[in-house]
Amino acid sequence: MHVLLVYAHPEPRSLNGSLRNFSVGRLEGAGHVVRVSDLYAMKWKASLDAGDSTARQADARFDPSLDSRRAFESGLQSRDIALEQDKLLWADALILQFPLWWFSMPAILKGWVERVYAYGFAYGVGEHSDARWGDRYGEGTLAGKRAMLVVTAGGWESHYGPRGINGPIDDVLFPIQHGILYYPGFDVLPPFVIYRTSRIDEARFSGICDALGRRLDDLWKTPPIPFRPQNAGAYEIPALTLRPDVSPEQSGFAAHIGQEATGAPVSGLP
Numbered sequence: 001m002h003v004l005l006v007y008a009h010p011e012p013r014s015l016n017g018s019l020r021n022f023s024v025g026r027l028e029g030a031g032h033v034v035r036v037s038d039l040y041a042m043k044w045k046a047s048l049d050a051g052d053s054t055a056r057q058a059d060a061r062f063d064p065s066l067d068s069r070r071a072f073e074s075g076l077q078s079r080d081i082a083l084e085q086d087k088l089l090w091a092d093a094l095i096l097q098f099p100l101w102w103f104s105m106p107a108i109l110k111g112w113v114e115r116v117y118a119y120g121f122a123y124g125v126g127e128h129s130d131a132r133w134g135d136r137y138g139e140g141t142l143a144g145k146r147a148m149l150v151v152t153a154g155g156w157e158s159h160y161g162p163r164g165i166n167g168p169i170d171d172v173l174f175p176i177q178h179g180i181l182y183y184p185g186f187d188v189l190p191p192f193v194i195y196r197t198s199r200i201d202e203a204r205f206s207g208i209c210d211a212l213g214r215r216l217d218d219l220w221k222t223p224p225i226p227f228r229p230q231n232a233g234a235y236e237i238p239a240l241t242l243r244p245d246v247s248p249e250q251s252g253f254a255a256h257i258g259q260e261a262t263g264a265p266v267s268g269l270p
């Protein structure tokens with residue numbers, strides 16, 4: 001299988017750097033072909049702007065969405081954007097690995113998403129009608145591929161528990177897992193989160209690698225998070241709210257997750 005690992009940490013000798021090296025070795029050892037987009041090493045341009053199209057009039061008003069669509073449709077995207085899109089199309093699975101910075105991904109990775117997820121590629125895909133609201137949330141260009149987050153966090157696991165001060169980790173990661181990964185079609189696996197990173201010695205690092213290795217071994221077996229598909233009947237169109245009879249007792253992020261999938265356990269951090 002083909003795995004694309006998009007990695008965002010400025011220091012190769014960091015915990016993230018060690019885990020990236022471990023993951024590449026484990027996946028290649030299992031016979032997968034791995035490509036790494038090491039965003040800091042690539043000096044990835046994080047800002048979406050008029051320069052993302054190779055042919056536009058200098059004095060034209062810049063429209064982030066429409067310029068993106070024009071450049072995508074006419075093959076005039078900046079080369080770095082097109083190359084990352086090709087990698088996504090090549091991949092059977094995507095891993096986004098990053099340290100949690102201010103409750104989200106580092107800016108360089110957010111900029112990768114903003115620029116690579118062009119209009120016509122990751123959004124603005126498919127028909128809009130009374131029955132469908134585009135190919136998104138379970139459908140889209142990247143449907144049939146799997147995605148997983150590998151995230152390190154300074155906070156403790158309890159800080160991200162159901163009543164933890166930081167909010168539950170599933171809520172913190174919802175905009176990434178649902179909004180960025182499920183939206184263009186990925187099946188999203190439960191995240192692999194390493195908490196309390198300031199307290200890592202050789203023994204704990206070894207246990208983390210064991211657990212991460214099992215998750216990588218199971219990349220094609222682990223049941224995805226059962227997010228509800230947009231166009232399969234659970235949502236009213238065009239309001240895009242859940243039908244009143246679908247989990248009426250639920251609201252917020254959790255309401256967009258359907259029946260629990262059954263299968264192998266997916267956690268297992270030491």
Ligand SMILES: Cc1cc2nc3c(=O)[nH]c(=O)nc-3n(C[C@H](O)[C@H](O)[C@H](O)COP(=O)(O)OP(=O)(O)OC[C@H]3O[C@@H](n4cnc5c(N)ncnc54)[C@H](O)[C@@H]3O)c2cc1C
Binds near residue numbers: 099200202
């Ligand atoms: C701007 C910013 C915002 C942040 N926001 C948040 C936030 O919102 N929420 C939150 O929870 N945290 C936050 N943090 C903390 C951040 O998530 C952690 O600092 C980060 O996840 C640690 O990952 P690292 O790769 O930088 O670890 P490192 O600092 O490189 O390493 C962490 C520990 O692992 C050990 N280690 C590294 N490699 C190995 C190895 N090969 N073998 C054994 N031990 C090893 C190191 O010795 C060190 O003790 C923030 C930090 C910053 C800088």
